[in-house]
Amino acid sequence: MPLPLRVRRQMDRKLFAMGISRTGAKGTERGKTNDFFRFFSHHKSRPPLFDFQTGFFRIAQSRCEGRQSILNDGVDDLADLCGVRVSRVDRLLGMLDYQLVCRDGLYTFFHEHLRHAVQRRYAATNQSRKGALRRLAGYFRGLPVGERRAAEEPGAWLDAGRIDDLAEALGNRELLDYLWRNGRRYEVLGFWKEVREQRDVDIAEFYLSRLQDDEESETTSVLLYDTLGQLAIDLGDYPGAERLLKLGTNAAEVSSHADAERRSLQLNLGVTLREQAKWADAESLLGELLEEAESALGPDDPMVGRIIDALATVFYLRADYQAALDLFERAYEILRRNLGGDHPDTIYCELNIVA
Numbered sequence: 001m002p003l004p005l006r007v008r009r010q011m012d013r014k015l016f017a018m019g020i021s022r023t024g025a026k027g028t029e030r031g032k033t034n035d036f037f038r039f040f041s042h043h044k045s046r047p048p049l050f051d052f053q054t055g056f057f058r059i060a061q062s063r064c065e066g067r068q069s070i071l072n073d074g075v076d077d078l079a080d081l082c083g084v085r086v087s088r089v090d091r092l093l094g095m096l097d098y099q100l101v102c103r104d105g106l107y108t109f110f111h112e113h114l115r116h117a118v119q120r121r122y123a124a125t126n127q128s129r130k131g132a133l134r135r136l137a138g139y140f141r142g143l144p145v146g147e148r149r150a151a152e153e154p155g156a157w158l159d160a161g162r163i164d165d166l167a168e169a170l171g172n173r174e175l176l177d178y179l180w181r182n183g184r185r186y187e188v189l190g191f192w193k194e195v196r197e198q199r200d201v202d203i204a205e206f207y208l209s210r211l212q213d214d215e216e217s218e219t220t221s222v223l224l225y226d227t228l229g230q231l232a233i234d235l236g237d238y239p240g241a242e243r244l245l246k247l248g249t250n251a252a253e254v255s256s257h258a259d260a261e262r263r264s265l266q267l268n269l270g271v272t273l274r275e276q277a278k279w280a281d282a283e284s285l286l287g288e289l290l291e292e293a294e295s296a297l298g299p300d301d302p303m304v305g306r307i308i309d310a311l312a313t314v315f316y317l318r319a320d321y322q323a324a325l326d327l328f329e330r331a332y333e334i335l336r337r338n339l340g341g342d343h344p345d346t347i348y349c350e351l352n353i354v355a
Contacts, residue, residue, distance in 0.1 A: 133160035145174045150184060154191050167195045171210055173224060180227050189234050196235070203232045204240035208247075222252045222261040229268050238276050245269040260303075263293060267307055274314050286311040302345070305334030309349050316352070328353045 079086040123129035137156035143149045153175070157166035170176060170191055179188050195201060207228050211221070225248025232241035245265050252262030266289045273282035290307045297303060312327030332353060335346040 130160045133157075134162060137162070137165065141169070145172075145178050147182070150175060150178050150182065154179075154187070158191065158194055163195055163198050166191060167199065167201065167206070170195070171206065173207075173210065177224065177227060180231070185234075188231065192231070192235055202240060203228075203235060203237050204243045207244070222248055222255060222258045222265065224248075225251060226261060226265050226268065229265065229272070233268065233272060233275075238272050241272045242269065242276070245272060259296070263289065263303055263307075267303075267310060270307075270310055270314075274310070274317065277317075279314060279318050282314050283311065286314065300334055300337065302335060302338045305331045305338065305349070306345060308334070309345075309352065312352065325353065 076086060079089045119129070123132050133156050137153055137160060140149050140153035140156060154166055154169050157163075157169055170188065176188065179185070192203075211224070225244055229241045229245035229248060232238070232244055245268055248265045249262060249269060252258040252265055255262075266285060270282050270286040270289065273285065286307060290304065290311060293301065293304050293307055308327050308331035312324045312331060315321075315327060316324035328349060332346065332349045335343065335349055339346050341347075
């Protein structure tokens, strides 16, 4: 099985210092080193993998114990098995001198041993560990919103068992927006899943109570409503999503700088109505939105393709299969031309055609 990511990263740093790369170009010595690691981590053939791992750790053990004769023969065998130069294998094993530690006759990586030692010293009991995590989460709560706080605070509250504080962190509009728009959307969903398993929380009411004293610009409020609506949809709270998206749509209609945000809100609202089997309302809303978007953006805009795809799904769920197929094919062509065949929106639309 592959080495843990943190172990591979430590190896990368050591190898980089020696001028070796795990991700070199094919056909070079750097590429051969990459092949060496790929063989070590992912080789599918059981007997060679068994031989390799046995030889590798026998050599590592010999080096740790200072048995030079076994080491010399083993390096040659290992290099032949992997198709790399002996010097490369020897450098790797030299690096492992600083990574391996023997505990009770078993060899493990030193950083893991160090982590457990620190934990035993400063957080020996579950209660002390949670106390340390609470202090850590409190520290991150005091930082400005950024990558470090986003990466650390919610998880620390969860690990500390402080569900109410986790919910409070998710209720911070600036932190939520940062998480949502910087590749942590599924982390947010996971955190909310944990919260809702232990607390009866109405997502819409939870966030609306925090927006009552909102002093941000209208456009910013519209963006937040869109984020909250998507969050509620992903959590399966369609009534809550409908409520949030309608409020966002109303806010967008009075803003002269939020046409794109309004269309996104209305599209998500149409999806929400569709998922609640409100077919007539969904068809009416999406049909009007499609007409407006074609007029404002042109018939070949990606947003037009997304609206057509959502409308086609309404027809499909109402068993009007021919109308749905025609719309799916039209949406697919628009998305493929604008976004390419490998874009997720294009792929999902193509899957709808196949279905």
